[in-house]
Amino acid sequence: MSLEILQAGPQSTLQATSRNGMRHIGIPASGAADPLSHALGARLVGNDTSCASIEITYGPFEATFRCNARISLTGAISEASVSDQPVAFHETLTVGTGQTLKLGHPTAGLRTYVSVAGGFEGEVFASSPSTYLPAHLGGVDGRALKQGDMLAISEASAKGADEMLKTPSELRLPFTNAFALRATPGPDLPENEIEIWEQNFSATRRASRIGIELDGNFPAIESNRNLPSAGIFPGALQLPPQGRGFLLLPDCQTTGGYPHILQVNRSDRHLMGQIRPGDSVMFLKRAPAEAAVDQKEKQELLSSWMPEFRL
Amino acid sequence: MTAQKIIACGDDAYRLIPSDNHQRHSIAEALRSSDVWDEVVVGRESVTVQYDPCETPPEVARTHILSAMDQADLAQQEIGSSITLRMRIDEKSAPELAACAKANGLPVDAFLDRITRSDLIVDMLGFAPGFAYVSGVDDTLAGQRLEHPRQLTHAGSVGFIQGFLGIYALDGPGGWPVIGRISERLFDKTSQDPVLLAPGTRIKLEVSQ
Known part of the structure; x- marks a missing residue:
C-alpha cells in the first residue's frame, strides 16, 4: 500500500x-x-x-x-x-x-x-x-x-x-488573504502601547514552518539588546533589532532572546499556518480571561465533531 | 518566598524569575511533579511554563507555580545528575582549540586544565535539539563567537565562548569556536528519552588525546 x-x-x-x-x-x-x-x-x-x-x-x-x-x-x-x-x-x-x-x-x-x-x-x-x-x-x-x-x-x-x-x-473555515488573530500582550510590549492593535501588518516572503516575518510599524523597544534567553512557544510575535516582527510557528526554537511583544492566543494559533506572503494580519487584543473564554467556545464547537481534539 | 517575579507570557504561559538564579533547576523539577504543565522550560534566568487554560484557569495555574516554588525552597538539595564526558582534541575534532588557547596567552594544556577544573553544569538547552549551554566555565578565559558561522558543526562538538561551553548534540550550523568533540552519544533519535544532557546536569570533562 x-x-x-x-x-x-x-x-x-x-x-x-x-x-x-x-x-x-x-x-x-x-x-x-x-x-x-x-x-x-x-x-x-x-x-x-x-x-x-x-x-x-x-x-x-x-x-x-x-x-x-x-x-x-x-x-x-x-x-x-x-x-x-x-x-x-x-x-x-x-x-x-x-x-x-x-x-x-x-x-x-x-x-x-x-x-x-x-x-x-x-x-x-x-x-x-x-x-x-x-x-x-x-x-x-x-x-x-x-x-x-x-x-x-x-x-x-x-x-x-x-x-x-x-x-x-x-x-469549514474559509480562508481569505486577511487574518485577524486574537492575541494577548507579550511580556516585552511597552505599557500603554495602542498602535499595534490598530494596524494591518503584511506577511513578507520570509515565511516558513519556523515563522513568518511581518512588515509594518512596530513599537520602538527601548532595549533592543538581547534579553536573557527564555522559553518561547509558537504564537509568539518577536521583535528582532531590525524592526520587523517575526511570528513563531511550530518549528520555532524552544528558547529565544528577542523582545516578545504579543502572543497569538491558543484559540487562533491554528490559523497562523495559513498565512502566506502578502497577506495582511491584524491582532485583536484580548485579556487572558477573555482568551480562555474564546478558547472554550471554539473548543466546544470542535468537540461535537472531534471529541479528542484540543486547541 | 523565592519569587522575584511571575510574568504572564500570553494567554497560556507564565514565566517566573527566581531571585536566586541557582534555584531554576529545583523549581523546574518541582513544577514537573505536577501534571498541570504542557511544558516546563528553563531559560538563562527564568523558568517558563505552558498550560491549557481550558483545563487550568490562569489564576489556578499561578497558585501551582507558587506552591512549586515553596516546594523548591524546602527541598534546597542539589538536584541533577552528574556525568563524565570524554572530549577528543585532535585537530579535526578541535579546529579552534589552539587559537582559543593562544588568544588567552596560554599553552593548550593549561587552557584545557582551566576548563576541565571549572564547575560545569548544563544551564539550559535550546537553539537546536539537545544543544546544551554549559555554564560555570572559568570566567577569566576570553572567547567569542566565530565571525563566520559554520554551515556544519559536527555532533558532539564542544564550543567555547566566555563563561560557557556549548555542546552540539546534532550535526548542524553553528557559530561557536570548537575546542573538542565529545565521544559519548549525546542524541539517540530512537530513544524515548533522546537527549543525554538535561538542564541541571553536572559535567566532568575528561580530555582524551
Whole structure:
C-alpha cells in the first residue's frame, strides 16, 4: 500500500500531532502548521491525529495511488482532481489503484492536507512522525517529499471503514488573504502601547514552518539588546533589532532572546499556518480571561465533531 | 518566598524569575511533579511554563507555580545528575582549540586544565535539539563567537565562548569556536528519552588525546 509522489511543489512534508513536553531539551513542537485542518482531514478518514498526513505548501502537487484508499483533502482549497475528475474538499473520497491526485495552487491560505485512512508511514521520533526539517527528524528521512518518493500507507483501523463523511459546514473555515488573530500582550510590549492593535501588518516572503516575518510599524523597544534567553512557544510575535516582527510557528526554537511583544492566543494559533506572503494580519487584543473564554467556545464547537481534539 | 517575579507570557504561559538564579533547576523539577504543565522550560534566568487554560484557569495555574516554588525552597538539595564526558582534541575534532588557547596567552594544556577544573553544569538547552549551554566555565578565559558561522558543526562538538561551553548534540550550523568533540552519544533519535544532557546536569570533562 503506497502513494507515489510525482510532484511535491515548493515544500511538502509528513505532519501529524506536535511533540509535546520536550522543549526543555531543545526539541520543538513541529506537527501540522494548521493542526485544525489536519485534524478535520484525519476525522474524515477515521484516523487519530497521531497519523501523518501530507502537508502541502502552496502546491502544485501530484501523486499516484498504488492501492485502493480512502482519502480526504482539507486546509487551503485549490483545484483538485482524481483521474482528471474534479473532487471536493472536506469529504471522504475513495481512490483506486493507479489513480492520480492533482492539486493546484490555493487562492487563499497556504497549506493543504492530504490524509489517507491508516496514515502515511513516517519515521517516528519522540512519539510523533511529524517532520522537523532543520534537524532532519521524523517524516521521510527528516526531509521534504520529492518526486519519486513511495510513501507507505499504514493499515487502516476497522472502525468506520465504510463511513463517507463530510465536515459539518460550521467547521469549514474559509480562508481569505486577511487574518485577524486574537492575541494577548507579550511580556516585552511597552505599557500603554495602542498602535499595534490598530494596524494591518503584511506577511513578507520570509515565511516558513519556523515563522513568518511581518512588515509594518512596530513599537520602538527601548532595549533592543538581547534579553536573557527564555522559553518561547509558537504564537509568539518577536521583535528582532531590525524592526520587523517575526511570528513563531511550530518549528520555532524552544528558547529565544528577542523582545516578545504579543502572543497569538491558543484559540487562533491554528490559523497562523495559513498565512502566506502578502497577506495582511491584524491582532485583536484580548485579556487572558477573555482568551480562555474564546478558547472554550471554539473548543466546544470542535468537540461535537472531534471529541479528542484540543486547541 | 523565592519569587522575584511571575510574568504572564500570553494567554497560556507564565514565566517566573527566581531571585536566586541557582534555584531554576529545583523549581523546574518541582513544577514537573505536577501534571498541570504542557511544558516546563528553563531559560538563562527564568523558568517558563505552558498550560491549557481550558483545563487550568490562569489564576489556578499561578497558585501551582507558587506552591512549586515553596516546594523548591524546602527541598534546597542539589538536584541533577552528574556525568563524565570524554572530549577528543585532535585537530579535526578541535579546529579552534589552539587559537582559543593562544588568544588567552596560554599553552593548550593549561587552557584545557582551566576548563576541565571549572564547575560545569548544563544551564539550559535550546537553539537546536539537545544543544546544551554549559555554564560555570572559568570566567577569566576570553572567547567569542566565530565571525563566520559554520554551515556544519559536527555532533558532539564542544564550543567555547566566555563563561560557557556549548555542546552540539546534532550535526548542524553553528557559530561557536570548537575546542573538542565529545565521544559519548549525546542524541539517540530512537530513544524515548533522546537527549543525554538535561538542564541541571553536572559535567566532568575528561580530555582524551
